[in-house]
Amino acid sequence: MARQTRVSNASMMTFSEKLARFSWGLFVPMCLVLTLSIVVLYSAGGGSWRPFALSQLSKIIVGFGVFWIAALSNIKTWIKSAYLIYAVALIMIILVTFVGHTGMGAQRWLNLGFFHVQPSELIKIALVLALARYFAWMNSVELTQFKNYLVPGAMLLVPFALIVAQPDLGTALSLGMITVGFFYIVGANRKWFIIAAILGLMAAPAVWYGGLHDYQRGRIITFLNPDSDVQGAGYQINQAKIAFGSGGMIGKGYMKGSQSQQSFLPEKQTDFIFTMLGEEFGFMGAFALLAIYTWIIIVLFWAAKTCRNRFGQLICFGFMLNFFIYYFINISMVLGLMPTVGVPLPLMSFGGSSLLSLMFGFGLAQNAHIHKDQQLSAKGS
Numbered sequence: 001m002a003r004q005t006r007v008s009n010a011s012m013m014t015f016s017e018k019l020a021r022f023s024w025g026l027f028v029p030m031c032l033v034l035t036l037s038i039v040v041l042y043s044a045g046g047g048s049w050r051p052f053a054l055s056q057l058s059k060i061i062v063g064f065g066v067f068w069i070a071a072l073s074n075i076k077t078w079i080k081s082a083y084l085i086y087a088v089a090l091i092m093i094i095l096v097t098f099v100g101h102t103g104m105g106a107q108r109w110l111n112l113g114f115f116h117v118q119p120s121e122l123i124k125i126a127l128v129l130a131l132a133r134y135f136a137w138m139n140s141v142e143l144t145q146f147k148n149y150l151v152p153g154a155m156l157l158v159p160f161a162l163i164v165a166q167p168d169l170g171t172a173l174s175l176g177m178i179t180v181g182f183f184y185i186v187g188a189n190r191k192w193f194i195i196a197a198i199l200g201l202m203a204a205p206a207v208w209y210g211g212l213h214d215y216q217r218g219r220i221i222t223f224l225n226p227d228s229d230v231q232g233a234g235y236q237i238n239q240a241k242i243a244f245g246s247g248g249m250i251g252k253g254y255m256k257g258s259q260s261q262q263s264f265l266p267e268k269q270t271d272f273i274f275t276m277l278g279e280e281f282g283f284m285g286a287f288a289l290l291a292i293y294t295w296i297i298i299v300l301f302w303a304a305k306t307c308r309n310r311f312g313q314l315i316c317f318g319f320m321l322n323f324f325i326y327y328f329i330n331i332s333m334v335l336g337l338m339p340t341v342g343v344p345l346p347l348m349s350f351g352g353s354s355l356l357s358l359m360f361g362f363g364l365a366q367n368a369h370i371h372k373d374q375q376l377s378a379k380g381s
Helices: 002-008 015-020 024-044 053-072 075-099 119-135 146-164 169-186 190-210 214-224 235-246 273-306 310-334 353-370
Strands: 101-103 106-111
Touching: 024 053, 024 273, 024 353, 053 353, 075 106, 075 119, 075 146, 075 310, 075 353, 119 146, 119 169, 119 310, 119 353, 146 169, 169 190, 169 310, 235 273, 235 310, 273 310, 273 353, 310 353
Parallel strands: none
Antiparallel strands: 101 106
16 A cells, blocks of 8 residues: 555655656766767867867756756656647757758758757656656556557658658668667567568669768778778768777877877867877776666666556657667768767767757656656656
């Protein structure tokens, strides 16, 4: 009876009760990565707080505000607003098509005056939230019916097409992987994945000749043959390999990386920050970051497994997928294991949109953990 009372009154928990349920095992590694990010960005700025470290620190402070709001709110708030948040993120992506700010060859940002936001980063978390809301109250029979995946499929395809057109193939790829992984978790028929893979292979020639830009085809060709254009399309990845390999076991030392400090390594503060970490701190530094990332994945998995309501489970599983795909694509890219795409390293890379969306995701996962014993309905009651 006491247990039932505690569960039924979960929505009326006090601030101290929420802190008592707080997952410090998820909060601590998040803070460790954020701290390491400032350390590396300080080095990327040539031993100065400007232009990267101080700016990122201000974004982290805002990010913590987003995190605490998401974590300590009533979980019913996120059930009721899931579709609205997705709709707002989608509208922002549509606006990018017409009034978006162009940078680094792609039209990806909205200029809000005081801040440039990249909606394609926000849609990743918004999609996870919307999919969790959609699937949470379906029974096992409904989860095997193809018709029930048409709406989620549209929820993916619309932003996917808009993001590809920006062009931002890396973010579109990660969005697709998140959704496919989500479908697998909720129990979609395994035959559908095989059929989708076959259709994808059949469509590959059309995508190659009609759907990719010249520079994107160049990146793929360079990936398959790294020596084909070392000074052109392959320059970034070639310099990244040199920098990472030269770090050895313990690195060249803080702010002593020749490739990064002498500007041979492009985008060292964003997509290629893992390479800079490897050059200055060596294999041990890179391994330490991967160990922290693994810690986060394990905690998210455990939070999902111990959550008693389906909505919270799917939030944790969905964010776990999102976080893993983020760093899997980025690290594979900078090590030459896949073509170069514009995907940041989570919590490490310089930039606000990715950071704020991830902090929101961490907050949602914390919220799900705090309310893990609460029984929920589709109406959020």
